Amino acid sequence: MRESRFYLSEAPMGITRRRLATAGAAVLAGTVLTTVTGCARDRTNSSTADKVRVLTGAGFQGREAPLLVARAQGWFQEEGLDVEVLPGKGSGENLKLLAAGEVDVATLDVSAAMIEASKPDGIRDFRLTTVLHQRNLACFVALRSSGIRVPRDFEGKRLSYLPGGINYVLFPTYARLAGFDPSGVEWVGNPVAPQHAALLAARQVDAISQFVPAVESVRSVAKQDLVVFPFSDYIGDLHGSAMAxxxxxxxxxxxxxxxxxxxxxxxxDYCRRNPEAAGTVYAGQPETQGQQATLATAELTALKGYVTPVTDGQMGHFDLGRVARNIAILHAAGALGPGLTPDDIIAPDLAG
Structure with missing residues (x-):
């Protein structure tokens, strides 16, 4: 696969705040949250608080809202934690930072973590604790005017990717199952996830790596009809992101x-039940200034079906049977070697 790189200027981003007593109080978020910010900060600065540095999956986007909302609502503080939320760089880079001790917790794509752990020289010193997305979110997005209609149309085209991101890691598997040669693609790397939509709008690439819930945000930048290619069309029963x-x-x-x-x-759970209020809280954080609350709300609304457990299990907890199937699917597709088991990478007793 050929590779080139195109970078737009990178913008900075960060967090804060406190819990609303009931879901009905969510409509008051805009006024109440400002009042309680100072209280949350006072408790955060307590010398008794345990400090935790956590990476989002990729930058600050609507689907990362649960981390910022939990911080803003004061739920980390209530657990005696002083949490610093940092912009992630995709699963590959996140895992390197976690292994190096640069952060305490990192958001990883489950399949990407499995593939890394199965490599002979891969990183294995980690455990997944809580699953955020029960279904894989990865997709590619193209302009309808590009003429791309089916996955095999990607051959000979320029695709954006986030270095270390799951779209790039899983692409050979996706291509084989979709019936085309992955080597015919030219890759354009950009480490700043929100900038990929601008690359598409400017026709610097023919399609971009993205997550399904963020399609509305891409449409707002591209300002034209899109074609979406979810990985789940060809790779079923894979998990999305989890905390490690x-x-x-x-x-x-x-x-x-x-x-x-x-x-x-x-x-x-708050984001799942109250996407509009959560979108407003998310857009009010220092790291996300300039992002529209309506777009965050749209992404959180679209995320509901990916967050809800596939089985009767508890939200956020792994179903080890599904984890085993996730491993089997990747193994059958040639994406990872034999021998990996759920116990090698999952720590269900840490789910909370």
Missing amino acids: VSTQTGQRRADVVRRFNRALLAGL
Whole structure:
């Protein structure tokens, strides 16, 4: 696969805030949250709070809202945590930073984590604790005017990718199952996830790596009809993103990890139940200034079906049977070697 790189200027981004007593109070978020910010910060600065540095999946986008909302609503603080949310760089880079001890928690795509752990020289010193997305979100998006109608039309085209991102990692598997040669694609790398839509609008690329819930945000930039190619059309029963810690952190700071996950799942559930209020909270954070609350709301609304458990399990908790099927699918597609089991990468006792 040929590769080139095109970068737009990178913009900075960050977090804060406190819990609303009931879902009905969500409509008051715009006024109430400003009042309680100071209280949340006072507790965050307590010398007794456990500090946690966490990476989003990729930058700050609507689907990353549960982390920022949990921080803003004060749920991390209530668990005695001082949480710093940092912009992620895709699963590959996130896992390297986690393994290097640069962060305590990282958002990873489950399949990307499995593929890395199965490599002879891969990173294995991590455990997935809480699953955010029960279904894989990866897709490619093209302009309808490009003439791209089916996946094999990607041959000979320029596709954007986030270095280390799941779209790039899974692409050979996706291409084989969709019936075309992945080597005919020219890759255009850009590490800033929100900039990919601008590349598409400017026709710097023919299609972009994206997640399905963010399609409305892409449409707002491109201002024309789009064609969406979800990976799930060809690769079924794969998980989306999950939270990961190093094996050592899971062992030595198990209580901190559980408290972190409890607060995060409260944020995830709030976003699922109250996407409009959550979108407003998300767009009000320092890191997301300039992003539209309506687009964040649209992404969170589209995310509902990916967050809800596929089985009767608890939201955020792994179904180890589905994890085993996820491994089997990737193994059958030639994406990972034999021998990997759910116990090698999942720590269900840390889910919170």
